[in-house]
């Protein structure tokens with residue numbers, strides 16, 4: 001079916017504008033790609049600003065990452081998302097996952113997660129179902145749910161040929177290629193998430209490796225790591241090397257350590273704590289993997305005895321991936337999405353193309369909301385952006401500063417240590433006050449807790465807070 005893009009559908013603009021600061025000077029038709037936490041709050045902010053919003057969501061529900069999916073993709077990952085069956089599973093949650101931030105840091109303004117129970121789990125660090133139910137309720141109560149088109153996968157986003165300033169969005173429903181349709185929008189906000197495509201380091205000597213490999217994207221439950229007996233012969237499948245010590249690495253290593261024979265965590269950031277971990281069973285901290293030896297054993301760079309392991313479990317994060325983007329002037333290079341002005345706007349296409357939710361190492365829900373508000377206002381003309389050249393120069397300046405600070409390219413969107421400066425900067429663009437000191441402290445405390453390798457923080461948090469405030 002061939003379609004004339006300009007006439008496929010009409011997008012009536014909303015008759016009334018209920019933005020907080022009065023009518024938006026320039027309401028636009030805006031496509032949002034993805035209905036996870038970022039897409040939902042982007043849609044809310046766009047609606048509040050008076051824009052006409054259509055949210056495209058590939059899956060059958062809203063909530064993105066927070067919709068636990070018991071299926072898991074095979075490893076190694078297939079990167080060709082155009083191939084049938086490739087990257088079938090969006091989610092990367094494990095069954096036991098509880099949030100690593102307290103509820104207080106996972107709400108939206110005017111719609112808190114704290115102080116209300118959504119799925120029967122009132123804990124300060126709730127399980128994933130609670131967060132999903134919160135996002136469902138947010139979608140309904142904000143009026144966004146009615147703007148979401150489910151089972152609608154965006155397959156291409158690009159400038160409309162001959163009409164430089166508008167955007168074509170090609171999408172398809174579950175019927176596959178035959179069903180592909182094109183629509184034209186004034187602007188597109190990309191919120192497709194970035195915890196789906198595994199980022200895997202190439203270990204020296206991996207060619208010598210005969211055991212299993214997997215990534216936290218594929219991890220669901222610890223059972224496969226239980227010591228097993230097959231045909232009356234004991235088959236040990238349980239010496240696991242966990243690579244990476246982020247929030248997922250810590251959780252998964254702990255969970256596996258309860259059933260496996262040994263867990264060895266390899267991380268760059270362990271120097272002062274090498275050796276046995278008291279808070280886990282059968283677990284050792286090492287520095288980075290030095291290599292896999294010719295005999296298949298794993299050697300760590302601190303020089304401890306090498307280990308005969310069965311499985312490499314990479315908890316090494318994810319790649320930014322935008323298979324549908326057909327746009328000159330935005331690339332992903334070494335996991336840097338760029339050039340992007342303050343992680344949001346490609347200078348060449350600002351404000352009509354934007355990205356919400358790229359930064360990590362920050363209070364994510366809050367950064368989604370601030371970025372979304374900035375985008376909504378930049379589109380209506382109520383927030384002013386510098387010219388293309390000035391934005392491009394600012395991006396170059398940011399890159400130079402990262403280089404000077406020794407920050408590797410792949411950490412471009414990891415806001416530490418300047419995360420508060422970034423949040424306050426975006427807040428200032430939309431007339432919001434700087435972050436409260438209390439939120440900053442809570443976030444930094446949560447990070448320290450994760451890093452402490454002592455899981456008890458999730459349940460002792462409240463008592464501790466009370467004690468501190470006494």
Ligand SMILES: Cc1cc2nc3c(=O)[nH]c(=O)nc-3n(C[C@H](O)[C@H](O)[C@H](O)COP(=O)(O)OP(=O)(O)OC[C@H]3O[C@@H](n4cnc5c(N)ncnc54)[C@H](O)[C@@H]3O)c2cc1C
Nearest residue numbers: 034036037038057058064065099100153154192193195357
């Ligand atoms: C294991 C794990 C634990 C985490 N724990 C926490 C935590 O405790 N606290 C916290 O704040 N954050 C946590 N996070 C971070 C989490 O990613 C964010 O909280 C947030 O859910 C990300 O939202 P998002 O909307 O950017 O992406 P997602 O939630 O991934 O949503 C993206 C959506 O876009 C859709 N989509 C993708 N491509 C297309 C397309 N082409 N067309 C249409 N739709 C598309 C997807 O189907 C999905 O619904 C965790 C992440 C992981 C992986």
Ligand SMILES: *[C@@H]1O[C@H](CO)[C@@H](O)[C@H](O)[C@H]1NC(C)=O
Nearest residue numbers: 164165186348349350351352
């Ligand atoms: C963005 O869209 C507006 C109106 O839809 C247009 O006037 C402007 O030129 C566009 N900007 C860019 C950089 O394409």
